[in-house]
Amino acid sequence: MALEPSQRGKNAQASPIRRLSPYADAAKARGLRVFHLNIGQPDIPTPPRMLEAYRHFDDKVLAYGASEGSLPYRTALAKYYNGLSALSAIAPVLPSQVLVTVGGSEALQFAIAATCDIGDEILVAEPYYPNYKGFAQILGVATRAITTSAADGFALTAEQVRAAIGPKTRALIISSPGNPTGAVMNAANLREVGEVCRSAGIFFVCDEVYRDFVYDGSGRAPSVLWQPGLEDCAILVDSVSKRYSACGARVGCLVTRNPAIYAAVLKFAQTRLSPPVIDQFAALAALDTPQAETDAHIADYKRRRDALVAGLCAIPGVRAQTPAGAFYLMVELPVPDAEKFCIWLLEQFQLDGETVMFAPADGFYATPGLGKNQVRAAYVLEVPKLQRACQVLTAALAQYPDCLH
Ligand SMILES: Cc1ncc(COP(=O)(O)O)c(C=O)c1O
Structure with a gap:
């Protein structure tokens, strides 16, 4: 008899962002171009100074580093966080x-593991980043979702959070x-929640x-680190992946x-020995990226966002709102089952050798039935590619047998 994986292994959800990849691979093997x-x-180049640092790393032994990370990098990170606010009432990081x-x-796994025991619960606002639920599930922690909606700009209010906290709730993520x-939560909203x-x-x-990644010219979204009174309960999770277009660095x-x-958290970190040493060296260099470089990329993302929203809203039956930040948006499609449609796009449709791949949105919700007609779109491609993807989607919906429009 074949050995079976654990129940948690069997119950784990495949990522809604990646689970249709085999269909995309098959489409590419048939010679199609797929707009991801x-x-x-992101397709934005990683800062040259970060790539240079990789080239100049010359330790003779690629040894383990400190479990908590290298001191020069942590010192530079503390300086970076202290630069995010001039609030002298709060002690510096x-x-x-x-x-x-x-x-x-x-960091997310450590945060859940450090705050919750098996059988405890995290609160999330749905639609949420699916790995919150994935990490919680690995740790035997339940996920309870507060539903937010496009009609309210997906805002999360303090009242909603208050009403959702139960006896097993240990953290809101x-x-x-x-x-x-x-x-994007403004400072008052962050403080109230x-x-x-x-x-x-x-x-x-x-x-x-x-x-x-905020597009109102304010430069940055407010950080929980600088909201007074939250010193004991706030846990910040951060990454170089998106900020420096360095997803492969894994820092x-x-x-x-x-x-x-x-x-x-340090005990968990010691268990896994150390974070990658060479990548910290490069991430340290990335912290010196000139603001002008970041600003240029944000302006680029804003153009992409506007092009994608305009392209989507021009398609009959498609609904999307202009998001304030990050580089994603939720899109309502005139189809009964967005996952089926996404698979059809990859398996059966093409417009002059091209098709498009979305993430079906039901995996971003915990409440059954929600998100069924939605997809998540990421505007991480150049404007002409996004415009072409919208043309492909227009033609696909016009041809899709189950299209409701
Ligand atoms: C909201 C959010 N948090 C965390 C991550 C994890 O990023 P990484 O592990 O690459 O730093 C992602 C990646 O897409 C994300 O979207």
Whole structure:
């Protein structure tokens, strides 16, 4: 008899962002060009100074590093976080409050593991980044979702959070700017939600990996690190993946001013020995990226966002709103089952040798039935490619047998 995996292995959900990849691979093997709007893999070049650092790394032995990350990198990160706010009422972030992780992904796992026991629960705002539920599930932690909607700009209110906290809730995890919604929490909103968490005795895990991706000219989304009163309950998750278009570097970090949480996370970090040494060296160099370079990329993303929203809204039956941040948006399609449509796009459709791939949105919701007619689109391609993807989608919907429009 074949040996079976664990129940948790069997129950794990395949990523809605990646699970249709075999269909895309097959389409490419048939010679089709696929526009990947399914995944947040930016095509913006990684900063030259970061790539240079990789070339200049000349240690003779590629040894383990410190479990909490290299001191020069943590010191530079603390300086970076302290530069995000001039609020002198809050104590500055210390290098000993920063722990370097293998991507933001590991920081999320550590945050859940340090705040929840088996059988506890995290709160998320749906639609959410699906790996929140994935990581929780690996750790035996349940996910409870607060539903937000396009009609309210996917806003999450303090009242919603208060009403959703139950006896098993140990942490709220949000991303702002948000994946998949693009919603950005302003400072007052962050403070109010954080205050509800603090007074209920739960942790507030803020995933700020898209901090720089805001399009209202304000430069950056507000950080939980600088909201007064939240020093004990706030846990920041961050990453170089999106900010420096360096997803393959696998460097992120967790920041907390709560010494007991830091101590717990450090034990997890020691178990996995060390984060990648060479990538920290490169990430340290990336921190010196001139603001003008970042600003140029953000302007580029804004053009992409506007082109994609305009292209989508011109398609009969398609609904999308302009997101305030990150590089995603939720799109309503005139189809009964968006996943089926996404597979059909890859298996059966082409327009002059081209097709398009989206992430079906039901995997971004915990509530059954929600997101059935939605997809998440990422605007990580150049404007002409996004415009062409919209032409492909227009032709596809006109031909799709189950199109409701
Ligand atoms: C909201 C959010 N958090 C965390 C991550 C994890 O990123 P990484 O592990 O590459 O740092 C992602 C990646 O797409 C994300 O969208």
